[in-house]
Amino acid sequence: MNKTYGDLLQDVKGAIQQVSLEELKAEMDRHVPMTIVDVREKDEWRQGYLPGALHLPRGFLEMQAEQKLPDKGAPIVVYCAGGIRSAFAAKSLQDLGYTNVRSANPGFGRWKDSGYPWDKPADLTPAQLDRYSRHILLPEVGEKGQEKLLEARVLLLGAGGLGSPAALYLAAAGIGKLGIVDNDVVDASNLQRQVMHGTDRVGTPKVESAKKTIENLNPDVKVHLFDERLNSGNVDRIFDHGWDVIVDGLDNFPTRYLVNDASVWKSIPVVHGSIFRFDGQVTTFWSSPPSSVGGTHGGKGPCYRCLYPEPPPAHLAPSCAEAGVLGILPGVVGTIQATEALKIVLGIGDPLVGRLLTYDSLKMQFRTLKLRRDKDCPVCGDHPTITTYVDYEGFCAR
Ligand SMILES: [Zn+2]
Numbered sequence: 001m002n003k004t005y006g007d008l009l010q011d012v013k014g015a016i017q018q019v020s021l022e023e024l025k026a027e028m029d030r031h032v033p034m035t036i037v038d039v040r041e042k043d044e045w046r047q048g049y050l051p052g053a054l055h056l057p058r059g060f061l062e063m064q065a066e067q068k069l070p071d072k073g074a075p076i077v078v079y080c081a082g083g084i085r086s087a088f089a090a091k092s093l094q095d096l097g098y099t100n101v102r103s104a105n106p107g108f109g110r111w112k113d114s115g116y117p118w119d120k121p122a123d124l125t126p127a128q129l130d131r132y133s134r135h136i137l138l139p140e141v142g143e144k145g146q147e148k149l150l151e152a153r154v155l156l157l158g159a160g161g162l163g164s165p166a167a168l169y170l171a172a173a174g175i176g177k178l179g180i181v182d183n184d185v186v187d188a189s190n191l192q193r194q195v196m197h198g199t200d201r202v203g204t205p206k207v208e209s210a211k212k213t214i215e216n217l218n219p220d221v222k223v224h225l226f227d228e229r230l231n232s233g234n235v236d237r238i239f240d241h242g243w244d245v246i247v248d249g250l251d252n253f254p255t256r257y258l259v260n261d262a263s264v265w266k267s268i269p270v271v272h273g274s275i276f277r278f279d280g281q282v283t284t285f286w287s288s289p290p291s292s293v294g295g296t297h298g299g300k301g302p303c304y305r306c307l308y309p310e311p312p313p314a315h316l317a318p319s320c321a322e323a324g325v326l327g328i329l330p331g332v333v334g335t336i337q338a339t340e341a342l343k344i345v346l347g348i349g350d351p352l353v354g355r356l357l358t359y360d361s362l363k364m365q366f367r368t369l370k371l372r373r374d375k376d377c378p379v380c381g382d383h384p385t386i387t388t389y390v391d392y393e394g395f396c397a398r
Contacts (some may be wrong), residue, residue: 017103034074035074048108049108076098086105145348154246158182160251162247165335173338187202226238246259248272258391264305271284271352275325278360
């Protein structure tokens, strides 16, 4: 005789283990290791889910289980809205060889009504879910990470060789707000490396050219332009926009100290890049002033002044005259800077804090050198001696 649905359900429930919501909640509070799997449909998931749950809809369970749940001995709890689909899912997983599966009973509806914690997926539009799907597929980013990127604010100092690739990739990645500081005009000699600009932009301000390119690339990005040269008089106004990260592509000595001091005092990480001929360097300065209590260093790593406390005397000053540069070099360095900025926004990986990455394009060699904080640093040290902005005009040897 054929089984009725009722018989089938009863058989399944008899063949699996169930866990009550109270017990599940208690185990989650105790951080008992387990993978929680939500087997509901996509639109149900979008209304909310258990914190940390993995979404594997019932219809795809058998197909995707081995890929998404590779360890067949690991503890798994499946849930749905009311406990029926999850019971069938638990049975299927058991049949596939999973040895430690339980089905939550009843399910998400009661969980939510009980006032237990739950998460909601990021509020991304269908167009955004599509545009950023390759980010969303990365568990380290996901919808939540993409939402972080869309809410992030990154300030780019310079829309030139380093700023171009950094801006393009940050815009493509969906950084919600990009500030750009530059007061130059696009020159034909820029186009060999400044890939954000084109031949039809020669003679127009770089910030405007940048805005056009970025808005065309990704309309999710709001662009905030600062068509001015950074100095002690405008640094506070420009930096005080809640920037999460600054990408320094100015690569000139006079502003380096200004950017450093302002970012230390405002505790904003600065991803610093520089290029010369065939060689490039990147590091992330992430420091803050010593806290007022006990002089404890509040930052995460050294600042620029930890390495070079003061500019060299005039007769030893570096030449700021334009040097040749391999056109691709800023592409590599600026892209690494953008990578650092994304990691900092997402809170993943190890930023180049206290490390200097050097790149030799001729030998095709990357090296990493350690950088140390100086407790006697005039800005971030235990007893700072510099507390106001200094303009180092006439700094370059001519
Ligand atoms: Zn320092």
